[in-house]
Amino acid sequence: MASETLSYKYNSQSSITSSKGKENLLLSKFNEVEKGNSPCFFWGKLNNPYELSRCLITLSNTVQSSFNLSPFQLALLKDPIVTAGNNQIRFEGFSHCAGVYARVDVLENGQDGEFIENGTTNVDFNTPLISELGKIKKNDDLILSVGEKEVGFHKEGDSFIERKVPLPSKWIKGLTTVQHYFSESDYAQTLNRIQALQLFKTIPSGKVKTDYFLIKRGNKYLFSPLKSNTAVCIGGIHRLKLLQPLIPLINEMKIYPQKDMQSVTFILCFNDLNFVFSISRDFWRGFSGEGAALESLIEDLPENLIKAFDNYSYTNQTFNPTLMSLEEGIDVSKIDKLATKLSAMGLLGFDLENNGFFYRRLPFKLDRIMALNPRLKGAEKLLLENKVVITLKNDNDIEAKVEGSGVQHYVIIKGDTQKCTCTWFSKNQGERGDCKHILAVKKKAKDN
Structure with a gap:
């Protein structure tokens, strides 16, 4: 059984130091994937330090929260992911139960510094750092360094401190589902x-424990247990209390429900700074278990295509389907499938405000990411053991028998509709992604 946590170490602690009346914030990094050689991704001044510090504290509170786990499980602290690239800095993380996703976006005009190298890493948000962030005032100057930088880094003569922290694998799986749901979300209200x-x-x-709905009466919005035709459904509404300290500071708030109400996302807008907050359909269902993007992982992509995309997007820090199609000679009809799969592999995030993908390589090797989906591994095992027999296949219909543990499962696929006789499908009706039997049938049908 694969471990549910990944152990990694920081070369040093994150810290805030004072120099000539200015505060310097340095975030220690960890990365399994070394794309470049620079020890620092970004160094520069933050233009809205007070609002950013409060957003980072809320992000930390989100990461340390859980809505379905025991106090013992909750006691394990987790550290956010930070991406520097395309003149923006993004901090992101999940609640411990992976049912709440939060991201802080420092936009291009929200910082005045140098992007020494584009990259993504995990950062150390220790308790003293959060305490210092709480002391930041509106008129303070705050310098951010993402990565290891010598100036303002040394602490009492010691600049190389080792710290081991467990990272839950469910975060990586959760990021797959979140980007997929974002791409299926539409703007609703401001x-x-x-x-x-x-x-x-x-x-x-x-x-x-019951669903609530965001409705409008006159010029006022409210959360109500009564459903209406245009209402946005919100499960586990108590999770929104994490946002309450930020609401008095915002300029406006935008709301994006997923098309099937499997998630809802709130974007809190400040000056050149956004706080993205997304919650899963129910408080007891984490994004990591949804499996909404599993189908995109069953189709094998040539390694040279993934490498071409990686190099292109690392250089440009954005995903432009048309431009990539022209430069790499790829049929534009294949680009959407490529984007979906690469998002599932952690190479793309989705920006709702810009309605498009941004590049970020998770700080873990691709084979580790691919190995974290048990239904996908189950489908591969069924195919390897020749337990899938397709009995009918034409342009729109596929029927198949799949041998289970002492039982025969039947899979029927008609266009966009699929059914399976297994317990998983009976319980979830496709709302949490395909079962392993449907995945195996789809993969075999593609290969034949």
Whole structure:
């Protein structure tokens, strides 16, 4: 059985130091994948230090939260992921249960510094660092360094401190689903600060087990247990309480529900800074278990194609399908499938504000990411053991028998509709991605 955590070490601690009346924030990094040689990704001044520090504290609170785990499991701290590239800095992370995703985007005009190298890494958010962030005032100057930088880094003469931290593999799986859901989400509403404050006052107290709905009455928005045709469904609404400290500081708030209401995303907009907050359909369902993008992983892509994409996107830091098609000689019809699969592999994130993908390589090797999906591994095992027999195949229909443990499963695929007689499908009805039997049938049908 694969380990549920990945152990890694930092070369040093993250820290804030003071020099000539200015605060310097240095985030220690860890990365399994070394794309370049520079020890530092970004170094420069942050233009909205007060708002950013509060966003990072909320991100840290999200990462340290859980809505379905025991206090013992919750005691393990996790550290956010940071990406520097395309003149933006992004911090992202999940709640411990992986049912809440949060990201802080420092936009191009939100910083004044130098991007020494594009890259993605895990950062050390230790307790003293969070405490120091809470002391940042509106008129303070804050310098951010992502990576290892000598100036302002040394602490009491010691600049090489080793620290081991467990990272849950569910984060990597969760990032796959989040990007997929983002790409299927549509803009719904924009609320100004007053409307957002009024809305958050209607969050019910305590832990709510029933769905709530975001509705509008007159010029006011509120959360209601009563459903309407245009309402946005929100499961586990108590999770939104994590955002309450930020609401008085925002300029506006935008809301993006996923097309099937499997997630809903709130974007808090500040000056040149966004806080992205997405919650899964139910508080007990983490993004890591949804498997919405598993089908995109069953189709093998040539390694040279992935390498070409990686090199292209690392250089450009964005994903431009048309330009890549022209430069690499790839049929543009294949680009969408490529984007979906590469997103599932951790090479792409999705920006709802720009309605497009951004490049970021997770700080883990691709074979580790690919090995974290048990349903996908189960499908591969079924094919390897020749337990899949396709009995009918034409342009729109596929029927197959799949040998299970003492039982025969039947899979029927008609266009975009698929069914399986297994317990997983009966329980979830395709809402959490395909079962291993449907995945195996689809892969065999593609290969034949």
